[in-house]
Amino acid sequence: MTKLERTRALKRDLALAGLMVAAGLTISAVSFAELASQPNVAQATPPLQSTPGAETKPTAPDEPGTTGSRPHEVAPQPARPDAEAIDAGAKPALPPAPAEKVGDPIPTK
Template structure:
């Protein structure tokens, strides 16, 4: 019985020490945050300069209109080179798509 009380007292001492240490670390961290001078945020005052691209700019997609009409701009090109480029040795950016897998039809009971 006395051993249980001693063990409980030791466990409570360790637990309370850990709680006090956690609170002390939190207080010191908050003090360090408040003690630092406020930092200023940088703000851009001029527009960013972009380098000219060698390709011509594509047109922006048309805005959608209420009523369900879709934009009329061309769709993006697939990630595969055309047939002439493949003959010349260009490799596609994506691997070939896997073949579809079909299962036998499910029999009705």
């Protein structure tokens, strides 16, 4: 490129950049003018209204009566029976845990 071509390209690029900045400022000014022309109105929550026919509908059902105690028919069983129970024939509810994996001890330096 010659010096004249570089100068023309620079002028064209600067003109295009200035045109885009002017367009952005124009859009911003139009937006602000539109916002300023609208009156400021606060949005309020509408008053609560009753459901039509609420007077004739039944209210929520009463809470069921609870005794507050556990049923005593089945006693809770431990997952692992003790040694006496195992000797009597009780089986554990869970399988035995896997053996712990142990590696070689870390040598001291």
